[in-house]
Amino acid sequence: MSLLKGVRVVEMGLWVAGPASAGILADWGAEVIKLEMPTGDPMRRLYGAVYGLDEDRCPPFELYNRGKRSVAVDVNQPDGLALIKRLIATADVFVTNMRPKFLERVGLDYATLSVAQPGLVYASLTAYGLTGPDCDAPGYDMAAYSGRSGIAERATPPGAEPPVLPGGLGDNVSAITMVAGIMGALFHRARTGEGQLVSTSLLRAGIYSIGMDVATRIGFGRGSAPQSRQRPQNPLMNSYRAGDGSWFWLVGAESQRHWPGIAAALGCTELVDDPRFNSPRERRRNAEVMVTILQGLIANRTRAEWAEVFREHDVWWAPINSIDDIMTDPQVVASGAYVAVPGRPPSELVNGFNGVATPIDFSRTQVGPMGPPPAIGADADDLLGALGIDAAELARLRASGVLAPAPEAPPAS
Numbered sequence: 001m002s003l004l005k006g007v008r009v010v011e012m013g014l015w016v017a018g019p020a021s022a023g024i025l026a027d028w029g030a031e032v033i034k035l036e037m038p039t040g041d042p043m044r045r046l047y048g049a050v051y052g053l054d055e056d057r058c059p060p061f062e063l064y065n066r067g068k069r070s071v072a073v074d075v076n077q078p079d080g081l082a083l084i085k086r087l088i089a090t091a092d093v094f095v096t097n098m099r100p101k102f103l104e105r106v107g108l109d110y111a112t113l114s115v116a117q118p119g120l121v122y123a124s125l126t127a128y129g130l131t132g133p134d135c136d137a138p139g140y141d142m143a144a145y146s147g148r149s150g151i152a153e154r155a156t157p158p159g160a161e162p163p164v165l166p167g168g169l170g171d172n173v174s175a176i177t178m179v180a181g182i183m184g185a186l187f188h189r190a191r192t193g194e195g196q197l198v199s200t201s202l203l204r205a206g207i208y209s210i211g212m213d214v215a216t217r218i219g220f221g222r223g224s225a226p227q228s229r230q231r232p233q234n235p236l237m238n239s240y241r242a243g244d245g246s247w248f249w250l251v252g253a254e255s256q257r258h259w260p261g262i263a264a265a266l267g268c269t270e271l272v273d274d275p276r277f278n279s280p281r282e283r284r285r286n287a288e289v290m291v292t293i294l295q296g297l298i299a300n301r302t303r304a305e306w307a308e309v310f311r312e313h314d315v316w317w318a319p320i321n322s323i324d325d326i327m328t329d330p331q332v333v334a335s336g337a338y339v340a341v342p343g344r345p346p347s348e349l350v351n352g353f354n355g356v357a358t359p360i361d362f363s364r365t366q367v368g369p370m371g372p373p374p375a376i377g378a379d380a381d382d383l384l385g386a387l388g389i390d391a392a393e394l395a396r397l398r399a400s401g402v403l404a405p406a407p408e409a410p411p412a413s
Contacts, residue, residue: 145170
């Protein structure tokens with residue numbers, strides 16, 4: 001049996017964070033009904049309409065929306081809003097990343113829905129939260145998770161420009177955060193029968209992501225400057241470039257314990273007792289000199305050669321992989337990072353797998369993709385028919401633009 005078999009989720013979201021939250025629940029076996037406008041979630045058109053590329057497919061959309069069912073309905077029309085409320089009334093969980101004032105305006109806010117559905121788990125994922133002067137401001141992960149939370153500043157070396165973090169990074173972290181909240185609320189409901197509002201935001205998830213720095217600022221009344229590769233606080237926790245141009249991390253976190261092994265691997269044991277480098281304090285004071293020395297030694301071999309040397313000396317390290325690297329990294333593949341999505345043509349890119357796995361496994365319950373993403377409005381007839389809406393009414397709703405046109409049948413094989 002799948003983990004969330006029998007749990008119905010209605011998702012009213014777009015782009016990444018909200019759909020990704022419900023997407024994990026779909027992989028875990030929940031029935032997820034995706035509510036879209038008749039034109040569909042704009043994420044479907046990311047590469048064509050947004051980036052201007054000649055691509056009809058959007059693989060990220062497929063990742064976040066596989067295994068769902070779609071009803072494409074215009075929430076701004078009274079008949080459409082009525083349909084949405086009827087669908088939510090059948091749900092255990094309502095997931096949304098729409099802005100709070102919009103939801104309040106159309107009567108889909110928690111205060112309204114919870115009156116009729118006290119057992120509903122209402123999951124709100126916003127950019128900046130549900131309260132405060134900017135709670136209704138628009139925000140993507142670059143704005144709320146990366147920028148306003150402080151992450152981009154913490155990732156900017158002194159004198160450099162703020163980095164552009166990978167697309168969807170903050171959305172994905174926030175989605176996993178949201179799923180944790182939903183599961184906690186479902187556990188509470190199983191014990192008490194009570195639903196509740198579960199909320200998180202890109203901003204809050206971002207601040208927690210740099211919680212070490214923020215807690216230090218709170219606890220000591222001061223924070224440290226962003227780290228520099230040339231002058232790190234610990235040169236044994238730093239990136240280095242091998243002779244073939246590839247990069248890796250040394251991860252000598254307990255520097256006093258790790259330093260002799262690293263020195264032996266690099267062939268510089270005489271530096272262990274060098275007064276400039278014989279303690280964490282001195283290594284920090286002389287970090288720039290130490291990094292220059294270590295980098296000069298490391299440049300003499302390829303990363304693959306260093307991998308063998310480090311293994312012999314039990315040096316803690318990790319490659320800095322490219323996206324191409326992780327397609328074939330044997331540990332990545334063995335970890336279960338890739339899955340086969342039913343209904344999608346297999347890809348030869350990663351051992352026959354054609355999708356990215358959600359990052360949690362269970363020993364006793366099955367999880368994983370249940371199918372491909374739905375076409376726009378593909379499940380309207382089945383789901384609305386179950387509410388007692390007959391074919392004539394469905395036709396009227398489509399003719400008035402409340403529902404998207406019926407999707408074309410796939411060509412016969």
